[in-house]
Amino acid sequence: MRWRDIVLAVVWLGCVARFCRAESLDLNLRTSSALQVNQVLRTLYTKGDMVQLKEIAEQVVQQNNSKVLQDLSFPSVFQYLGVAQYSLGDLEEATKTFELAVKVNENDAQSWVHLGTCYLCQKRLPEAVAALEVGVMQKGSTKGLNALVKARNWMADWEDRDGSLTQVKEMLEEGLKLGQLPDLNAYDVVELPPKTIVELRRRVYEELETSTERLCCDERINLRLQAPELRIGFVSSDFGVHPVSSLLRGLLALLSSSDHQTKVYCFSLLDASSWWSRNISRTVDFMISLKGKNSLDAAKIIQSHEIHVLVDLNGHTLHSGISIFTHRPAPLQVAYLGYPMTTGYPSIDFVVSDGVATPAETSGGSFSEKLLLLPMHYIVNDHLQMLGHTLEGKRPRLSPYFDLDDNTFVFATFSNWQKMDPSVFSAWMEILARVPSSVMWFQEYFGHEGAITNLRNEAEAHGINDNRLIFSPLDSWIDHTYRKRIADLILDTPLKNGHTTILDACVLVCL
Structure with missing residues (x-):
């Protein structure tokens, strides 16, 4: 234990702490x-x-x-504090807290994993891999193995990838047999069988929702909304x-029109200002901030507006508000x-x-929700409207x-590194081998x-000169989409497809 680190922690927290009353918890913090x-913290x-957890x-x-x-017999106070800050969307402060946690107790494996996850969310990838390797490989945390695989994938580092994925799968299946519910994002383990992923999610969230206060769709509540x-x-x-x-701006404008x-x-979980947020705020009828709210408090705010249809746009991604939906604030x-x-989530209907x-023929078993399938593409x-001018004139020259x-x-792919895997990269290298006067273009x-x-090392291992892989920095959205027109053929990533980047390409390359 390094008391200097504890003193530094106290000084730092003195700058950010918000005092609260602890008497209601019947707890004297000094004694x-x-x-x-x-x-108390665990309760x-x-x-x-998370609001009161952070305060206490x-x-x-x-x-x-x-x-x-x-x-050191229990999870550290710093660990609880960091988890609360992370859950409330304060990623920067959570990172500082977990950095302090591992200084105070360098053997705190779970705080190393949390720290690595915070770095990963900020795309501080070398730091993420280093912290997760300490937590998993040195301190023995099994919970961080999947995060370590994910962090390595973000750098196209496929070292022992198959072995690690096999270990994750075995741990998951064993946990399900024993009734243990691992905290695992299905999107990070798409290599696992869909039925395993669905069973994982079903078990985790059914248990969560049995103890959750529901605000709507209760037999005792009149569901006839008056709006x-x-x-x-x-x-x-x-x-x-x-x-x-x-993607969504035009749809929001359409739905908000007098027609x-x-x-x-729009219920916003973060308050970062930008042209996009200001434009959407002016377009929709109401833009309401939920930043820093517990899921139940956020759900009550939503319910107070008598929403008929509530749409989650995050899923299990960073700063998600999907836990709000477990309280059923809308019918x-x-x-x-x-x-x-x-x-x-059982509380997500469609x-x-x-x-x-x-x-529909093959996907039913992969979803806990009912499928609402549109006749055209759903994206x-x-x-x-926004980029039509980039289609004018000739294609830009190479x-x-x-x-x-x-x-x-x-050839080009505009997917990020974590959507790639060794098999698809091997296929790309075979394509380059068959088309000698070609290159493969990636975004940085x-x-x-x-x-x-x-990737250059992988190319050389496949017998392809590494100078046939070309890379370009990320540009602003308009410049980026215009420059995509240079590509002759765009190759997708089947493990996790390109989604928005492929849509960009379809509009700007194919038209």
Whole structure:
């Protein structure tokens, strides 16, 4: 135990702590034992009351109770605090807290995993891999293995990938047999059988929802909402600089127009300002912030507006608000756009897709929700309105962007590294071998420093000169979509397909 680190932690938290009353919990933070403090923190964590968990954990550190801070028999106060900050969307502060947690107790395996996950969410990939390797490979945490595989994938690092995935699958199946419910995002383990993923999600969220307060669809509640118009609510953390905003903006404007008897509500989980958020705010009827709210409090706010149809746009992605839906704030709840798999939540009634992306004949067993399939593709977009001018004129030439002859045939993928896998990369290298005067074009996503080296090494291992892999920085959205027209043929990633990037390509390359 390094007391200097604890002192630094106390000083830092003094700058950010918000004091609260602990009397209601019958807890004297100066004199309570580590067991008593842990029981209170664990109770708040189990209840999902992240606001009060954060406040009490901050108070514990402020009181500087050495009996509690030195006791390593229980999860540390810093770990609880970091989890609360992360859950409330304060990723930067959560990262600082977990950094302190592993300084105070370098053997705290779970805090190493949490720290690695925070780095991963910020795309600080080398740091994420390093922290997760400590937690998993040195400290023995089994819970972080999947996160480690994910972090390595973000850098196209496929070292022992198959062995690690096999281990994840075995751990998952064994846990399901024993009734243990691992915290695992199905989108991160798409290699697993769909039925295994559905069973995982069903078991996790059925248990969660049995103890959750439901606000609507209770037999004792009158479901006849009094609003004369159809009220549609969208819940997302991505009403900002994010593909969800660029895709959805036109639909929100359409639904909000006077031509329809609808009112559109956007419930934003984050408050970051941008042109997109301001534009959407001016377009819809109501933009309401849920930042920093517990899921139950957020659900009560939504319910107060008598929403008829509530749409989740996040699924199990960063800063998701899907836990709000377990409280059933609306009579009809739908998942759409942001997460192309089952949510596993019994409280989600439908998932919106189409018959190509989600064939009804083969997809029923892969979803816990009912399928609502559109006659055309489900990915709504505003591209022709926003980017129509980029279709004008001739295709841009290759030579101004790359030191290559304009006659070079350009294969391209615009998916990020974690959507690739060894089998699809091998197929791409076979294509390059069959078309000698061709190159493969990639975008420099987060983690490109490590990914470029790894992919060049993989190319050489397949007998392809690594200079036939070309890379370009990410541009602003309009420049990026215009430059995609250079490509002659775009190759998708079947493990996790390109989604928005393929839509960009279909509009701007094929038209």
